[in-house]
Amino acid sequence: MIDCTYTFWDKGDLEAPDLPITFLRNYTDPHLESVSDAFALSAAHPEPFDELRESFSNPTNYMYDDYMEDLFSGVFSDFHANENVEPVDSTRTPTPFLSSPLSEQRTQAILSLLTNQHNLAPGAFRFPGGQFPVELASAAFTGNNIVKCVTAFFTVSHLYAPFIHRPSLDLEKVALPLLIAITLLGSVFAAPQDDALSVRCFFELGEELIFRSLHQVRTVSDQLNDESIQIVQAAVLMHALQMDSNNDSVRLRIRALRFPAIVAALRRLELFETVRKAQPGLADWDRFIADEVKIRLAARVFMTDCMSTLFFKSPPQITVVEVGGDLPSSDALFEASSSAEFSRVVASSEPFEPTMRSLKNLVLLFLDDEWAGPEAPTLAVVGSEHLISLMFAFQSLVFVSRTGLLVSSTFPRLLRATNRWKEVWHIVSSREVSSGGRLVGFAKYGLELWWLTQKILELAQREDTQFRYMVNRPTDSLKELHDFIQRYAEGQPT
Template sequence: MTAPRTTPRNSGPFFFLQHFASPSVKKDRLAIGETAKFSMRRNLESIYSHLENALVPSEPFSTSSLSESLQGPEFSFLLPSTIDDSLLSQYSSDVLFPSKLSNQLTDLTTELVETSKSMASGTTESPRILDMMELTALFGVPNISTFISAFFQTLHWHLPIVHFPTFDPGNVSNPLLLAIFLAGASYATPLDGISLSPLIFDVAEEYIFRKILNLTTTQSSKDPRYILPTVQLIQGALIMEMLQFGRDDMATRRRIRIMRHPCLVSTIRSLGIFQLKRGTAPKAHDDRTWNILVAEEVCIRIACWVFLADGFLTVCFKNHPALSIFEMDCHLPWPAELWEAEDAATFAKIAATQSNEHTIPPLKDVVTQLLEASETEPLIPWSQSLSPEDLLILIYALSSLAFQTRTGLLKFLPFDTIFRGAKNWKRIWDSVIDSLDQKQFLHLGYPKHAEELWWLLTATLDIANNPEQGFAYLNNTATDELGNLNDFIQWCHQSTT
């Protein structure tokens, strides 16, 4: 293998992959918390404003409404004459004067407890049931701001499928609210020092994927604006899938790999999201049109990031792909700066600076052109419009094709063709990354590690026709542990240093 070009962005060609596959890593294996240290700090005023509105009591305060709030058995010791202002210091305001959001959190905790009970029924083991009091404390109003903020400062950069500028905590479905809460709780310290039990994640996973299983895919309209509850359910499922993979638990990993992920892919396929294309190019728009574009973009990002998840399972665990690159007939996602634009006016200004001279074709066509273009010819005209996120998706696509060729699933696609595609990818990567400044590059989450996947891919292609090497990573057997990957990466690292 040729020695890698050194860059100040990491300490070698396998900086992240060595961390990910290392058996010594027991916490934050996906390095989400580490990356968050270098990520852009957000202006959270819009979130706080939405939260204030969502936490306004459902009914105006009055003595009669307070009396009605105190009808439960836990308040039976009170007589009507004892209800006065002194009670406000004994009970939290969200208990005495519930808001829409606090009511939603109460409903969610009840549903989770019921889910845990149903999971425990019929088992021979001692029942594992969530404690209502612990859940109520965790999903209480005091933690809302902390957890939602933590989600957008950490996991969001790695899984940018929720649109931060238009996210309204007061108008979000239970599954998505739950997933965001747990993601934030994983990277923030809950008030009162409440500990996060692994059981909470398992029950949340079951709760969300039961809804996925029961989801009807015969939508009356495919317009992203009219399938918002379905879209939010899928967003919640993707977030839970990533959270569960972040845990270093093989049984959980296997369940996600062979049950949850194929279910999610099948659902998205049935909804036609893998073929979604934008109705118009990003340009100056009013608020209404911008929101329509955002709804389309959310669905495109769902398609692209579930494809990334599929490629991740293939590259790291030799899982046979559940999704073919040749069915990915959707557009590639917007660049991060368009996706993060805080309003329609800012979006319009950024869109005006984007060149529309060379429109990027749908994802499957981009991959096809990478495979067919000669590496000695000039770069493909639209290549300079690709973002680091696009290039991460594309290197996973090439890696998935290489795996399928190696296992005999794509005999018509020779290794030489994939190698040509990999060389074209690297030329584009070098050109695109050189045009970014260092500070901007650090904000990108996983895309900044895409070059490591290129090194891994070229290593597998280099020795694909040399089976006597005997690497377990190169056989066809799926696995749920990282030992095979770790051994191969260590060999690759030694070969490049």
């Protein structure tokens, strides 16, 4: 396990950072089959939930006994090898979809949707003879296999960016596009056996089906209801699945055609402006979760936009001023599995300060001439995930500045803001680790993002375009950024 202790360096010493740029090197490596491999290579993955671990190890579970072994037999093999696993809290409500396979009625509904979608444009999908593969689909989308893929999704992918409320998810009632998206994405993390591999043959068909449903949300319906939210969630998951593969042609389609549709749907539903009806201490569990799902979905889409700007030089499609909704609450509040547990977590949590509710406010605070220091009371409730979102927001601002010929006037303020970020990051990350938390994903390597942001700022100010990455043309390959990082992190251990 990589140590979470960080070493800081002066902003004038960007040529030789005092820590290995390990994670971003791996994440941008175009030779990897998928970018998710970087999380395992850099030990940036999360731990499975206790109740999922309990269910996997329970011999009475419908899944076969060696399922846990098979599920993580690939790059995530050390998930279940942790010798310091905490005891399972028997008071927690078990995850409902672990106890039994999906009903025959639901599996048939999925098969019917996929068949109908294929028949709308049979030549668009790479199936032999242009015919829908009935036998393959029937073998892939069985009740057991769907539940296995859903379980794999919530055990791995969900933990990086939870915006689906797992405890209240009912597989028998959830919108079918969302169930299909979870199944498709979960198949990537499930055991590499025939049934899971068969699911992966339906990625493109599932993508078309889900974005066709999204089209209805963004062009026909302006009603914010559970189904419209779930369809947007499905589209976001499908976007993540297809962008994960190092396939430039797929990425071009997703980046240029699919993501704008997601942004349009969120604007139509006004999700970027979502604020809680009441603070957690005053809200009931159902109302809080309903608001939190919207808040987290908007936050995820904005961060995805910023990531596309950083990694593929895609012009931002969402402005920072648009993200005026509340910041996400803690994962502990969101993942509370019952009203009683929610109340317990609320009792030990601090509410957000009114001035710190939105990412827009957070950006303004760091850009402002006035600065109360990294330990200011208004920053007390800011967590590592908020700071990662903030750093990606800075990347959006940096891109707009350098492509709009504004770097000369904005450079001092952006440099100052990112240096303030580093000071706060040291305090927040140390606090979370010392309290028993575990930084995962980008949060574990936040300082690498800080270094990269300042390096891009430095070269933009000098109008240095010797590397293709600094030429402002969108790309669908990570190679340009990978070469850029390799050059400026040269000599550091891998």
